Structure formats: structure tokens, C-alpha cells
Amino acid sequence: MRTEAELLETARRYSFRGRMDKAQFTGPVFVRGSGTVVEDVNGKxxxxxxxxxxxxxxxxxxxxVAAAVKEACDTLMHAHSSHFNVKEIELAERVAGIMPAPLKKTLxxxxxxxxxxxxxxxxxxxxxxxxxxxxxxxxxxLSDTTRALTFAGWHAGYGPAAPGAHAIVAPYCYRCPLNHSFPACEFACLKVSFDLLDAEASGRPAAVITExxxxxxxxxxxxxxxxxxLKEMCEARGxxxxxxxxxxxxGKLGTMFGFERDGVVxxxxxxxxxxxGGVSISAVTTSAEIEDKVAAAEFVVTHSHSNDPLICAAGIASLDVIAEEDVPAKARSIGQRLKERLTALAQRFKLIGDIRGRGLLQGIELVKEGGGREPAKKEGAAIARFCLERGLIFSQRRGGSVLRFVPPATTTPEQVDEAAEILTEGFERMTAGGGTGAA
Ligand SMILES: Cc1ncc(COP(=O)(O)O)c(C=O)c1O
Incomplete structure (x- = not known):
């Protein structure tokens, strides 16, 4: 196999840089993975x-998932997307089984x-x-329609956004844009947002999309x-x-879906x-009533590989894993240990202003000292660099000030502890010497 330096030199010549978090041609260059561990070309x-x-x-x-993909390779990988195939029908039935009523129709x-x-x-x-x-x-x-509705970044500089997209005030309570606090605010963010939407509406509104x-x-x-x-306010406007x-x-948050927390369908x-399970497939699920009306209006959305048996087989296998391994329960227990470790870290380091998230999706927001909650972006970036060198991968958001952790459901308590130790060392170095010393 070519060395890392040779591979990066080839990348420098032939790879187009359009990545979200990295513009440089630097390592690691990954070659294999299993469970929670990935390995680069140097064997690290x-x-x-x-x-x-x-x-x-x-x-x-x-x-x-690997076995399901291999089986599809021996039977049927790709099919005519206007005809039905066995795997896609089975997968649609399985998705209906995990969605709440009346959400039963999937593409x-x-x-x-x-x-x-x-x-x-x-x-x-x-x-x-x-x-x-x-x-x-x-x-x-980051398609045209979705980029227009993506406001966390990556929005400006691509020409006029697709028309009909509007931002509403997000419930970011740690930095409430309205300077309110919950619950006294009584969801002022939604009231203000819908007042604005109502005022600027030029016809019937269609939807709100949210995570x-x-x-x-x-x-x-x-x-x-x-x-x-939010659901009530949408319903009131059709x-x-x-x-x-x-x-x-x-299962990632410890429940099958995030919306369950509020009892919303x-x-x-x-x-x-x-x-x-690592293969590229997505799905949209809605009610028979919505599907009927939309299909009758000759709605078409399909791509060459939309309902390929291979990706649908991977989807079935991943739903099997989620059910049989009880991924929501795993997410809760891994998440609890991670939260405990992050909380202990926050007690030691004032740099951590907020700890958020649930299950296998958690984050800490770093702020400078002084009580003003000024985002500590450079500090976050330096800690992330140090951790990467020490063999811990996570991502950063909000310009580097939020460290986001998404460990797989295969993560053991010992791996959570190992990650926490590396992170602790990163914080120790940052606070002791004004930097981590990471290259
Ligand atoms: C909440 C959410 N929606 C949509 C997307 C876009 O998915 P994709 O990159 O597969 O287009 C992402 C990707 O990170 C996401 O986190």
C-alpha cells in the first residue's frame, strides 16, 4: 500500500476540496474500521x-450489515426504480413498524x-x-432546497437561495436571542417567529422543518x-x-425518535x-392520507438508485440490529457514562460553559472566563487537535467552541473512560500552558 505521504500527495493533485471541516491535505488517511475503532494507513x-x-x-x-450487503451482491444489487423489488417492500413494512400511527408510508x-x-x-x-x-x-x-433551509452555516455564498425558505428563532436557551429564560419565556421564540411568518406570508405556508x-x-x-x-402553531396555519x-x-438519543420526548407525532x-448502517440510504415517512393526496397529484421523486435492493437490505439489517441489540438502551447507558465524565470535566474546568445532549449525541460548549459566555473557539480547536493526535476523534461546531461527541453503540464503558482521559489531558494542557502544544 502507498504511504500516507504518497496518498496525501496524490490527494493534493486529484481531490477536490469541498469538505465541511477540513481544507488541508493532512492525515489521518483511514483504511479500516470495526466497532468504535478506525485505523489509518500508518496502523494508528x-x-x-x-x-x-x-x-x-x-x-x-x-x-x-456487511452480511446483508454481501447477500445483495449475490442476488440483486440494483433494480428498475419504477418497479418494486422484494427488499424495498420489506423495508417499507419494517419502517412502518417503528413509526407511530398514522405514519405508515415510506419512500x-x-x-x-x-x-x-x-x-x-x-x-x-x-x-x-x-x-x-x-x-x-x-x-x-446541502442541496439547493435544503441549503436554503440550513441556517447553522454553509448557507451564504452560493447565489440566491431557493425561494420560500424562512428562518425562525431557534430555542437556543443558553444564548437566547431574545434574552429570555425558560420557562418564564413561554416559548417567546415561537410567538415572535410565527408573528413574523404570518406578516411576511405571501400565500399559503407549507411547513416547518426542524431537528x-x-x-x-x-x-x-x-x-x-x-x-x-411548534406542532400546535403549525396546525393552526394548515x-x-x-x-x-x-x-x-x-435509537441514538435513547428513544427510537427524538420527537417522542414531547409526545408529538x-x-x-x-x-x-x-x-x-454505513451504506447510503434515507427515507421519508408520512401518513396514508398525505401520501394519497400527493400521489394523486402526480408527485414524483426518485433517483437512479433510490430503492435499490442493496441499500434496502442494509436498511433491514440496521433495523434488525437496532431491535435485537436494543440500541436505544445502549444509547442510554453509554450516554449516561459519557454525561458523567463530561460533568466531572466541567467541574474541573471553567472553560466548559454548558453540557448538552442525550444518549449517543452529546456536546460541551466552551466559553472564555469572565462570565460573558464568549465562545472559546481557538481553545476548542486546540483541544480537538490534541485529542486527534492522541487517537480520539470528535467534531467541533459553532466555530470550534462546541465539542460534539457521537460514539457508536458498540462503545464500551472502558472506551468512554479512555476518551474522557484523553479529553481531560487536552483540557489540562490547555489550561496549564495557555495551549495544548499540539501541532
Ligand atoms: C439533521 C441532519 N439533516 C440532514 C443532513 C444531511 O444529510 P446528508 O449529508 O446525508 O445529505 C444531516 C447531515 O449531517 C443532518 O445532520
Whole structure:
């Protein structure tokens, strides 16, 4: 195999840089993975507390998913997307089995952005409206339609955004844009947002799309009852509520879906990421009533590989793993240990201003000393660099000030502790010497 230096030199020549978090041609260059561990071309092993791009949340190369993919390779990998195939029918039935009533009708696509874009178009077709809103810290993908509704970043500089997209005030209570505090605020963010939406509406509104816990926006958890109130406000205007569970669903937060916390049933739900157990598949699920009306209006959304048997087989295998290994329970127990370790860290280091998230999706927000909650971006970046060198992968959000941890469901208590030790050392070095010394 070529050396890391040779591979990076080849990348420098031939790879187009359009990555979210890295513009340099530097290592690590990964070559294999299993469970919570990934290995680079130098044989160095890393604890992957980012689950790849959050898609390996069931663990890298889960044997069950790998076997399903191998079986599809021996039977049928790809099929005519206008005809039905066995795997896609079985998967649609399985998805209906985990969704609450009346969400029973599912279509399959490849990426999270695809699914959210389809969900938005379903809402437009169903309501006859066009305007769609999303909280101002949301991430729904980087296609034209979803980038227009992605406000956590990556929004500006791509020409005029697709029309009909609006931002509403997100429930970011740690930095409430309205300077309120919960619960005294009585969801002032929603009141203000809908006053504005009502005032600027130029026709029928179609939907609000939201994550139930904002991942890319900085692991920001809405206060209890926020999603319920949002649903009521949508219903009052004939708008659909689309909940993007691509990051939060399928057990990751300790429940099958994030929306369960508020006892809400959305009109449309999208899933992606670890739905394919590492293979690219996404889904949009809605009610028979919505599907009937939209299908009668000749709604079409499909791509060449939308319902391929291979990706659907991976989806079935991942749902098997989630059920048989009780991934929600695993998420709760791993999450509890992680939370304990992060809480202990916060007690030691004033740099940690807030700890957020649930289950396998948690984050800490770093702030400078002085009580002003000024985001500690450089400090976050230095700690992340140090940890990467020490073999711990996680991601950073909000310009580096939020450290986000998404360990796979295969993570053992010892691996949580090992990650916490590396992180502690990163904080110790940062606070002792004004830097981590990491290159
Ligand atoms: C909540 C959420 N929605 C949508 C997406 C976009 O998914 P994809 O990158 O597969 O298009 C992501 C990706 O991180 C996400 O976290």
C-alpha cells in the first residue's frame, strides 16, 4: 500500500476540496474500521467518537450489515426504480413498524438532503403552499432546497437561495436571542417567529422543518414542550410539521425518535445516517392520507438508485440490529457514562460553559472566563487537535467552541473512560500552558 505521504500527495493533485471541516491535505488517511475503532494507513488506531460522518452509529462494519450487503451482491444489487423489488417492500413494512400511527408510508432515497428535500416538496404538494421555515441553527443538507433551509452555516455564498425558505428563532436557551429564560419565556421564540411568518406570508405556508435536537447547530436541545407548541402553531396555519430525525432517530438519543420526548407525532419524518448502517440510504415517512393526496397529484421523486435492493437490505439489517441489540438502551447507558465524565470535566474546568445532549449525541460548549459566555473557539480547536493526535476523534461546531461527541453503540464503558482521559489531558494542557502544544 502507498504511504500516507504518497496518498496525501496524490490527494493534493486529484481531490477536490469541498469538505465541511477540513481544507488541508493532512492525515489521518483511514483504511479500516470495526466497532468504535478506525485505523489509518500508518496502523494508528483511533476511538471514533464521531461515528464516521455520524453514519456508523451502530459501529463500523457491523457484521450483520456487511452480511446483508454481501447477500445483495449475490442476488440483486440494483433494480428498475419504477418497479418494486422484494427488499424495498420489506423495508417499507419494517419502517412502518417503528413509526407511530398514522405514519405508515415510506419512500427511499440516498442522502439526508434528498429525503428532506422530498419532505419539503411533499408538504408543498399537499398544502398547495410554498413557504417553509426552519430554526436559525438548523442543518438539513446541502442541496439547493435544503441549503436554503440550513441556517447553522454553509448557507451564504452560493447565489440566491431557493425561494420560500424562512428562518425562525431557534430555542437556543443558553444564548437566547431574545434574552429570555425558560420557562418564564413561554416559548417567546415561537410567538415572535410565527408573528413574523404570518406578516411576511405571501400565500399559503407549507411547513416547518426542524431537528428535535440541533446537532450541527451545536448540540442544542429545545426545552421540554417546544416541539409540541411548534406542532400546535403549525396546525393552526394548515402547515405540516416535518421532523428531521436523520441525526437523532433510530435509537441514538435513547428513544427510537427524538420527537417522542414531547409526545408529538409529526406529519412527515425523515431518517438517514445510520439507517443504512454505513451504506447510503434515507427515507421519508408520512401518513396514508398525505401520501394519497400527493400521489394523486402526480408527485414524483426518485433517483437512479433510490430503492435499490442493496441499500434496502442494509436498511433491514440496521433495523434488525437496532431491535435485537436494543440500541436505544445502549444509547442510554453509554450516554449516561459519557454525561458523567463530561460533568466531572466541567467541574474541573471553567472553560466548559454548558453540557448538552442525550444518549449517543452529546456536546460541551466552551466559553472564555469572565462570565460573558464568549465562545472559546481557538481553545476548542486546540483541544480537538490534541485529542486527534492522541487517537480520539470528535467534531467541533459553532466555530470550534462546541465539542460534539457521537460514539457508536458498540462503545464500551472502558472506551468512554479512555476518551474522557484523553479529553481531560487536552483540557489540562490547555489550561496549564495557555495551549495544548499540539501541532
Ligand atoms: C439533521 C441532519 N439533516 C440532514 C443532513 C444531511 O444529510 P446528508 O449529508 O446525508 O445529505 C444531516 C447531515 O449531517 C443532518 O445532520
Amino acid at each position: 488506531r483511533f476511538l471514533d467518537f464521531n461515528s464516521g460522518q455520524m453514519c456508523a452509529a451502530l459501529g463500523h462494519n457491523h457484521p450483520r 427511499f432515497l440516498q442522502s439526508g438532503a434528498d429525503a428532506n428535500e422530498a419532505a419539503v416538496n411533499i408538504a408543498r404538494k399537499y398544502t398547495g403552499g410554498h413557504d417553509v421555515a426552519s430554526p436559525h441553527i438548523s442543518f438539513h443538507g 428535535p435536537l440541533f446537532s450541527a447547530g451545536g448540540v442544542i436541545e429545545p426545552p421540554p414542550g417546544w416541539l409540541k407548541r 402547515m405540516l410539521l416535518i421532523v428531521d430525525e436523520e441525526q437523532t432517530g433510530l 409529526p406529519d412527515v419524518v425523515t431518517i438517514a445516517k445510520h439507517f443504512g
